Amino acid sequence: MNKLYFLGAGGFARELYSYIKEYDFEYRNYQFAGFLSDYSDDLDDFDMIHGVVDNIRSDKVLEGDAILIAVANCKLKDELYHYYKNKNCEILSFIHPMAYVGNNVTIGDGSVICPYATLTADIEVGKGVLINAHSSIGHDAVIGNFSTLSGHCDITGGVSVGERVMFGSHALVIPNKVVESDSIVGAGSVVVKKVKSGTTVFGNPAKKIK
Template sequence: MKNLYIVGAGGFGREVYGWLRDEVALLKDHHFIGFLDDDESALTAFDSEYGVVGSITGFKADENDSFICGIGSVKWKKQLCQPMLASGARFLTLVHPTALIGRGVQLGEGVVICPRVTLTCDIRIGTMTMINCHSSVGHDVSVGDWSTISAHCDLTGGTVLGDEVFLGSGVRILPGKKIGARSTLGAGSVVIRDVPESVSVFGNPARVI
């Protein structure tokens, strides 16, 4: 039986814990210990049966430890989890049982697929990327590492996202569009043209802001 921790005790981490309880098969082989967070008081305002059991920074993982990423922020997810990966920490890929996963879908290490997500076919999702509830990813889409796709997004066929991309809730991307690395797409944006690297866009149609 391996020890299991959720990295991050903020809002998304608490959501991940709720979904983890639906993963009966995973919990047969893993004993959930609690949350890692650099803020030891992160859960004091909540009625939680598990607490913060250690800091993320400097945590020494051993071969019996497994982790699930519970950090939605692209910046903080990479800043806090990349050193853990480099030191040999093992991040599990979590796919909620209500998600629809088609043929030819490749999921990287540490990916989190939330309830009611649809991944149709021939899709690549990069390492440590998360896709939140009710989002849809069409055929031949590629999503880079360390990205976050918020709830109710629609990535249509052939869309390409670079590394460290953040999509706010309800983003719509037209077929075949390319989103540059480290860019942010504001909630509700409709993307009708390619987005360059390291910019923020918002609106319908989405424009650089």
């Protein structure tokens, strides 16, 4: 049986670990082998069956092994996805059984959809996207590769999100707006106009702060 590794060993990795436990660590017929992190003591203070077994860019992961991306950092997700893709690893997605995924929703490989997330209909979710618990995405929205929605975000109908966009918790984007690549939307912000590439916005209404 090929092995399954988590990329990352921080708080979100521990959350994802608790979800995977429901599958007795044989998710999609892979044997869970542990966490990969550059910080070997990440899990020392937690009661975990499995620990950190190697650095996050690991030679232990072999062709045919599988990984789940368990980090929220958008640029890091992008880098790790391509690193392990080049090693011919299987990059898995995870959709929690308590998430709602409606009609004509496409989800790229390496994405994680957490419990109570709602993806309504006619939505395109790219590769390596994290949609955390209680977040919602409305009809005809597009979420670009390696973006992250923290908990309780609301991406309404017709919104277009670029690549590597980070949304803090409780962020809201009103319908049909554009959030360009490599931008950050701060926690609790309400986006009412286009967010340009590489900018950070915060507030209600959201305004550029960086």
